[in-house]
Amino acid sequence: MAYELYYWPTIQGRGEFVRLALEEAGADYTDVARESEGLAVMMRMMERVDHPPFAPPFLKDGETVIGQTAAILLYLGARHGLAPKDPAGGLWTHQIQLTLSDVVAEAHDTHHPVGISLYYEDQKVEALRRAQEFRDDRIPKFLNWFETILARNPAGSAHLVGKSLTYVDLSLFQAVEGLSYAFPKATKRALKKAPRVAALRIAVAERSRIKSYLASPRRIPFNEEGIFRRYPELDG
Amino acid sequence: MAYELYYWPTIQGRGEFVRLALEEAGADYTDVARESEGLAVMMRMMERVDHPPFAPPFLKDGETVIGQTAAILLYLGARHGLAPKDPAGGLWTHQIQLTLSDVVAEAHDTHHPVGISLYYEDQKVEALRRAQEFRDDRIPKFLNWFETILARNPAGSAHLVGKSLTYVDLSLFQAVEGLSYAFPKATKRALKKAPRVAALRIAVAERSRIKSYLASPRRIPFNEEGIFRRYPELDG
Numbered sequence: 001m002a003y004e005l006y007y008w009p010t011i012q013g014r015g016e017f018v019r020l021a022l023e024e025a026g027a028d029y030t031d032v033a034r035e036s037e038g039l040a041v042m043m044r045m046m047e048r049v050d051h052p053p054f055a056p057p058f059l060k061d062g063e064t065v066i067g068q069t070a071a072i073l074l075y076l077g078a079r080h081g082l083a084p085k086d087p088a089g090g091l092w093t094h095q096i097q098l099t100l101s102d103v104v105a106e107a108h109d110t111h112h113p114v115g116i117s118l119y120y121e122d123q124k125v126e127a128l129r130r131a132q133e134f135r136d137d138r139i140p141k142f143l144n145w146f147e148t149i150l151a152r153n154p155a156g157s158a159h160l161v162g163k164s165l166t167y168v169d170l171s172l173f174q175a176v177e178g179l180s181y182a183f184p185k186a187t188k189r190a191l192k193k194a195p196r197v198a199a200l201r202i203a204v205a206e207r208s209r210i211k212s213y214l215a216s217p218r219r220i221p222f223n224e225e226g227i228f229r230r231y232p233e234l235d236g
Numbered sequence: 237m238a239y240e241l242y243y244w245p246t247i248q249g250r251g252e253f254v255r256l257a258l259e260e261a262g263a264d265y266t267d268v269a270r271e272s273e274g275l276a277v278m279m280r281m282m283e284r285v286d287h288p289p290f291a292p293p294f295l296k297d298g299e300t301v302i303g304q305t306a307a308i309l310l311y312l313g314a315r316h317g318l319a320p321k322d323p324a325g326g327l328w329t330h331q332i333q334l335t336l337s338d339v340v341a342e343a344h345d346t347h348h349p350v351g352i353s354l355y356y357e358d359q360k361v362e363a364l365r366r367a368q369e370f371r372d373d374r375i376p377k378f379l380n381w382f383e384t385i386l387a388r389n390p391a392g393s394a395h396l397v398g399k400s401l402t403y404v405d406l407s408l409f410q411a412v413e414g415l416s417y418a419f420p421k422a423t424k425r426a427l428k429k430a431p432r433v434a435a436l437r438i439a440v441a442e443r444s445r446i447k448s449y450l451a452s453p454r455r456i457p458f459n460e461e462g463i464f465r466r467y468p469e470l471d472g
Contacts, residue, residue: 050388051328054335054381064324068334070306071327088300091307092287098304099290105341113349113362115369126349126362133351145290152286 003029006042007057011226012178012219014069014104015057020170021073023213025080031218070097073167082167093161096149096168103142103175107182108227110134110234120224120231131234135186139179143187143194146172150196157196158203165207172197173204178228183235239265242278243293247462248414248455250305250340251293256406257309259449261316267454305340306333309403318403329397332385332404339378339411343418344463346370346470356460356467367470371422375415379423379430382408386432393432394439401443408433409440414464419471 003022007015009031022029032038033056045065046052053067059075066072074094077083083093113130114123146160155163160172176197179187191198204210213219222228239258243251245267258265268274269292281301282288289303295311302308310330313319319329349366350359382396391399396408412433415423427434440446449455458464 050390051331052381052384052388053331054338054378066327066331068331071331071334074330075327091302091311094310095287095289095302095304095307098307102290102341105338109345109349113345114365115373117369117373123365126365129350129359129362133353137351137353142290145288148288152288154286 001062003027004032004060005029005057006032006045006060009034009039010220010223012174012222012228013057013226016174016220017069017100017167017171018057018059018072018076019218020174020210020213021076021080021082021167023218024165024167024170024207024209025076025082026209027076027080070094070101073097073171077167082165082170084162084166089161093166093168096160097171099142099145100168100171100175104178104227106134106138107175107178110182111229111231120229124233127231127234131183132236135183135235139183139186140190140193143176143190143197146197147194150200158200160200165204169200169204170210173201173210176201178222181222182228182230184230185235237298239263240268240296241265241293242268242281242296245270245275246456246459248410248458248464249293249462252410252456253305253336253403253407254293254295254308254312255454256410256446256449257312257316257318257403259454260401260403260406260443260445261312261318262445263312263316306330306337309333309407313403318401318406320398320402325397329402329404332396333407335378335381336404336407336411340414340463342370342374343411343414346418347465347467356465360469363467363470367419368472371419371470371472375419375422376426376429379412379426379433382433383430386436394436396436401440405436405440406446409437409446412437414458417458418464418466420466421471 005018007013033042049065051065057069057072058065058067059072066075083090110131111120111127112123113126120127149160150157153159159165160168205214241251241254243249269278278292285301287301293305293308294301294303295308302311313329319326346367347356347363348359349362356363385396386393389395395401396404441450
């Protein structure tokens with residue numbers, strides 16, 4: 001049976017990390033909220049299921065409904081050879097994903113430091129302050145951490161974990177794409193000091209399934225409703 | 237061999253979620269950074285291990301080093317009967333913990349909306365704005381979600397998952413304790429509409445190991461260096 005992915009239909013957002021794993025796995029899935037009436041289906045699902053997700057994305061696999069991006073990837077990784085089979089390797093992979101979740105949350109908060117109920121325009125002053133720390137301190141610190149992990153991988157620095165692709169390679173690709181979209185100058189500077197991260201990003205984009213996905217209409221372009229937004233005044 | 241927990245020695249913070257699980261399990265552990273010279277040991281560990289954690293807390297079990305609070309609890313839960321044995325139940329428990337991580341991150345950001353490199357006093361104006369949304373919208377929304385999960389648990393509303401205690405019951409207890417410390421008025425209001433959450437909080441505090449732990453010097457009091465801080469101007 002095909003997976004059903006539920007996520008906001010007009011943005012990459014957190015759902016994109018799941019989409020990339022499904023695409024790389026060649027899994028059969030429906031991006032439900034992008035279908036006709038799909039958004040209403042998603043909203044009803046969130047209310048009614050026994051295990052309600054707090055927020056999208058969530059994945060339905062038969063009767064199982066899983067929320068939280070990192071938990072979905074933990075589930076998919078084990079099923080599609082996108083994570084190490086040994087428990088220690090699986091947990092290490094998951095730990096990296098949780099740190100990527102932190103990157104995503106912090107990137108989001110650069111344009112919404114006051115809260116999600118207000119427009120960016122209503123918190124722009126605060127955003128300018130928050131973005132400065134993010135681009136000067138946090139982007140370099142995060143990318144340096146991923147660089148260290150690649151450098152210390154005993155199987156080589158082509159992957160974050162082991163000698164083949166795992167879901168965190170896909171997620172790091174997506175995070176770097178997003179940071180490069182939102183903070184092109186700051187991310188370019190940070191990537192110069194993280195050459196292994198830069199190389200991984202290119203290698204992931206060249207994988208055949210990912211390459212076709214990125215060129216397809218299934219890949220929603222970055223935009224200013226998503227998590228990674230290009231507000232030039234926040235870059236520098 | 238005893239577990240080694242590494243976390244900032246003067247605060248509950250994220251480490252407290254791990255401490256509570258270790259205490260409930262009756263596990264043998266050292267809270268390393270609270271020992272003499274322990275903080276220096278922690279800082280060195282973060283630099284040198286093969287699988288470096290991005291930030292504390294992290295747990296060392298023999299040669300295994302695990303970072304990210306939710307990943308540590310996933311590991312401990314399976315080992316100490318603090319999570320369901322079936323994979324679907326384990327994943328659901330983990331999904332709840334990840335949502336608790338979101339609560340913690342948002343609670344932190346109420347006093348640090350601009351960033352962690354500045355003092356609260358230097359971002360107080362922004363904090364006043366952010367805290368308003370958090371206490372008016374987010375605390376009620378989060379507590380309502382946990383209330384729904386308790387209400388829908390087919391095994392009864394004494395626990396979030398199944399018919400016995402799991403690590404997310406401990407974590408929800410801690411989150412509610414923290415919210416009640418930081419936002420006593422707002423949390424009291426929200427708990428009135430979440431009676432099952434309020435009851436679970438009391439039940440956890442009464443468990444014998446948790447009760448002794450809370451009364452011991454091992455429990456660091458809440459304070460204004462931690463994640464949950466009592467700044468009366470942010471409550472209301």
